[in-house]
Amino acid sequence: MPHSGGNMIKADINKKRLLETFIELLSINSPSFQEKEIGSLLAKKLKERGCRVTIQKYDKSFNLIAFKKGNVSKAHPLLLSGHMDTIEPTEDIKFSIQSDSIRSTGSTVLGADDKSALAQILEALAVLQERALPHGDIEIVFTSAEEKGLHGARNLDFGKIRSRFALVLDSGGSVGKLVVAAPTQVSYEMRITGRPAHAGIEPEKGISAIRVAAEIISAVPDGRISPETTANIGMISGGTATNVVSKEVIIHGELRSHDYKVLQNTRKAIVDTAGKIAKKNKAGMHITEREEYQSFKIGENDRFLKFMDSVVQGCGIKPVHTITGGGSDANIFNNQGVKTINMSTGMQEVHSHKEYILLKDLYKGSLLVLKAITKFVEFSE
DSSP: OOHHHHHHHHTTSOHHHHHHHHHHHHTSOOBTTOOHHHHHHHHHHHHHTTOEEEEEEOSSOEEEEEEEOOSSTTSOOEEEEEEOOBSSOOTTOOEEEOSSEEEEOSSSOOOHHHHHHHHHHHHHHHHHHHHTOOOOOEEEEEESOGGGTSHHHHTOOGGGOOOSEEEEEEEOSSTTEEEEEEOEEEEEEEEEEOBOOBTTTOGGGOBOHHHHHHHHHHHSOOEEEETTEEEEEEEEEEOSOTTBOOOEEEEEEEEEESOHHHHHHHHHHHHHHHHHHHHHTTOEEEEEEEEEEOOEEOOTTOHHHHHHHHHHHHTTOOOEEEEOSSOOHHHHHHHTTOEEEEEEOSEESTTSTTOEEEHHHHHHHHHHHHHHHHHGGGOOO
């Protein structure tokens, strides 16, 4: 792919407009399940860029599904996606615009995760509209509550989606990073039931759920189990008062693995170990599980991955293939039969109050989206 083509399109990115759009999005508070205000703005901007917009509601929130008709009839449709919510509220957001970056300077996250993606997609669509550049049909999905367990993607009506190929913009690090594999995640709730008793009068009649839980936590597999597998206990609650031998403790944990067999073996080890310890202490143990999302892996010789490598290279950037331990909407899309690559927007130190994005990466990310759209007319499976 000629490098000169990348320079030609790069000049078409309106950096001022892209930055203004990003700042406008940052200024809207949009924690998970509270995406109404930002959704209204996004719907308006999508319509201004020639898109037909549908609001797909589900029990807790909604997704925006947009469609832009292509001007190259035989091209494959391409799906672009990002999420509208942030990991935490940003009501009192404070940020500084420096010569090379935008950074959070207050007590909130910046929200570049994932508003940088939304701005980059919107800018690419604006350039298409202004220049009438060649493109196939484009589908845009802005999901909700991604940060709380991919709720929007899991509730997405895939019957409304025609694309078999997609780009999700929801990865950190320098632009050019392409996520080619992500794990399965299983979350669980373990309920330990003891026997309450007065701690000062007859503690020997009680069975402390807290002590049983402590023994279980110290015994089950935890942390890095293998190169591709992790386990973690993240929350614990229980007890009612210091003078009561605790009746119940609830433990919340998770497992992640790129190898489903290893995940299942680790899960069995946790359940078996917890069950034996509970039985030994004459306590009850009940566990419920939920598979949050399934793993995906895109092979190095995959045609879509090679296509994206060429797009990145054509913009003068070295592509980097990454295997992640985190999940994203790309997990859901891939397991619904939509070949999806998660690409970095340039956001850094996400989920922290030090979050930032370099301006050059904000611009490069939008350039990559634009280049992918215009070059996808040449893609063949």
